[in-house]
């Protein structure tokens with residue numbers, strides 16, 4: 206984009222710069238209104254569907270817990286401007302220090318907003334399996350895609366922030382009279398999935414283990430372990446589930462079942478195709494997707510989910 210701007214005549218360059226400045230100002234001023242789900246817990250809810258320049262990258266949820274001493278934040282949204290907007294929204298409810306941000310996983314729509322929280326001294330916690338995301342080059346590749354597709358909300362100045370504390374396993378901690386537990390559930394939706402439970406409120410933040418009311422992004426995730434993770438979340442007996450996408454759930458069993466049903470359906474249909482050596486394109490065309498077609502994100506995610514599952518099941522069938 207910078208090179209593109211340099212090739213423009215000076216007058217046009219000024220217009221482009223002013224337009225981008227306005228757009229950036231608009232993003233910074235985005236007004237997030239937290240929803241309260243229990244005595245101590247709030248969250249902001251992103252749009253359904255995938256991140257786009259049109260929704261300014263606001264397609265995921267982030268939450269926070271106000272204790273007697275501090276604010277514990279869960280995830281940081283998908284752009285630096287959204288992180289700022291989340292902090293502003295928190296500040297309207299509590300001026301206590303934000304000491305920790307717990308990341309459910311390192312997908313772009315959940316952690317690009319971290320700079321705002323680092324700037325106020327928060328410590329970022331995540332599971333150590335997330336280190337591989339940065340070491341493998343996957344993080345850089347995703348950042349390049351976001352700079353293209355979410356410009357100007359993600360641009361050449363956007364930098365990625367890693368955890369300050371890499372967790373080796375489950376953790377319990379208390380803060381301001383509340384008791385928290387972190388359970389490690391990955392690899393499932395991602396290698397580093399974790400949940401944060403607020404014991405007194407019966408609230409579980411489960412990240413993208415659950416996509417309430419929409420098609421999940423599966424890609425090449427390990428869907429067998431993901432199904433096990435769904436069972437593990439159910440075993441926490443949450444009163445309220447705050448998910449990574451879509452509305453929170455007061456009926457965990459029903460909402461966990463939608464994601465579980467979809468994963469089981471993908472595995473059954475693609476598994477049969479792999480066993481019968483039916484090529485993917487043919488298997489995809491022959492599958493009746495009617496049960497899921499009307500759900501948000503179906504068009505954007507279903508084919509790639511099916512393909513990823515097909516490849517996963519091929520690997521499984523070879524014992525890999």
Ligand SMILES: [Zn+2]
Nearest residue numbers: 310312394413
């Ligand atoms: Zn995710």
